[in-house]
Structure formats: C-alpha cells, structure tokens
Amino acid sequence: MKHASVISATILSLLLGATAIAGAQENRPGNDRGNSKPAQQSQKPRPAQSQARPQQTYGGAFHGGVQVSGPTYGGVHHSGVPQHQGQVHDGFMQSRAGSWKDEHQDWTHRGGYNGYRIPDARFRMYFGHDHFFRIYGLPLVFVGGMPRFQYDGYWVTLMDPWPESWGPNWYQTDDVYLDNTGDGYYLYNRNYPGVPIAVTVSF
Numbered sequence: 352m353k354h355a356s357v358i359s360a361t362i363l364s365l366l367l368g369a370t371a372i373a374g375a376q377e378n379r380p381g382n383d384r385g386n387s388k389p390a391q392q393s394q395k396p397r398p399a400q401s402q403a404r405p406q407q408t409y410g411g412a413f414h415g416g417v418q419v420s421g422p423t424y425g426g427v428h429h430s431g432v433p434q435h436q437g438q439v440h441d442g443f444m445q446s447r448a449g450s451w452k453d454e455h456q457d458w459t460h461r462g463g464y465n466g467y468r469i470p471d472a473r474f475r476m477y478f479g480h481d482h483f484f485r486i487y488g489l490p491l492v493f494v495g496g497m498p499r500f501q502y503d504g505y506w507v508t509l510m511d512p513w514p515e516s517w518g519p520n521w522y523q524t525d526d527v528y529l530d531n532t533g534d535g536y537y538l539y540n541r542n543y544p545g546v547p548i549a550v551t552v553s554f
Contacts (some may be wrong), residue, residue, distance in 0.1 A: 358388055437444060440520075445496045446509060450515070451511075454511070455512075455533075455549075456511065457537075460537075462538065463534065466551075467551075467554065478503075478529045478531075480528050483528040485524070485526060485527065486498070486521060486523075487503050487524075489501055494508060498522070504529065505554065506553045507550050508553070509548055509549075510549040514543070514546055521540060526542070529550065535549065538550050
C-alpha cells in the first residue's frame, strides 16, 4: 500500500508540474492564449510610397503619363507600349491638311468650346507660351485619325488638321505650347507663330 501511495503522489506531482509549466508558457509575452488582450503582430514597416506622378520635363513644363526608358520613335501608346516610327508618322500624315486655310476652324466657328476647362492656377503653372514641350515621346493615340497626346495628366486632342506648310516631323522636332485665347484651347507651334490648331482637353 505504501508503494501505491508513493506512486500516486509521484504521478500527481508530475501532473501538477506539467500543468504549471504549461500555464507559464501561456502567459509568456507574444502568446495570446489565455490573455484578454490580443497579441500585436510584428510587421515590418513599409517604405512610404511616393504620391508624385511620374514626369518628364522639357522647357520647365510638367508632363504626366508614363516614363519612357528607351527611344519611342515619336510616340508612346497610352498603355505605355512604344509605337513604331512608321505608325506615328502615318498617323500624323493622315491628320495633315490639304489646304489648312480652307479646313481650319476656330472654336467660335465650331459653336464654342465645351470640353474640360483647366483651373486658372494650374493653367498658369504649366500652360501658355512660356511652357513649351515636344509631342515626341508623350503618351499618344490616334482617335478618328487625329492625334491625342497626354500632357500634364490631361489628354489633348487635335480638332484641326495641321498645316501643310509645317515640316512632316514637326511633332518630333518643334516646340509647341497650349494656350487659351478666351474662346477655347489651341496648340501653337513656336516655329510657325500665329497659327492656332483647335484642341480639346479631357481627363
């Protein structure tokens, strides 16, 4: 009987010891079992993501859209896919006037401008004759045979054909700017002053 009592006491002390060890492990920091407070998960801090838009600069102006890592031969589709020189050239040649004097219409003759209007403060910062750029390399598509390019985050679509007197690669070599003459927006080529091309602006 004494042996049975000793064995029972030994087993009982082993069970109590095991229970005490298990309870101590549950109360360790980082273990939420048995705690009323949820455990904090350790997370590595994430690097802050830049909210700035990618930009290309030319003549001090901001250009929204994709950044190009290589030559684009005159254009980048809005998806960021470079276009072949032949595609861009053919697209621009398609929008060339046969007789610009006969085909050109200002916004008054078009019934007025009804596109997006750029806020005045932003317009003064990025548009006008002091903020010139080249269309070459900007995100570009052709809509209804007319070029549409992205500048400062806005899509600019030529509504007029471009004059036959301009060089065939003017979009690649000439500095242009966007201006508002009161009746709507126009694209101007610094090599051919006083020749406005009606454009519409959208997001």
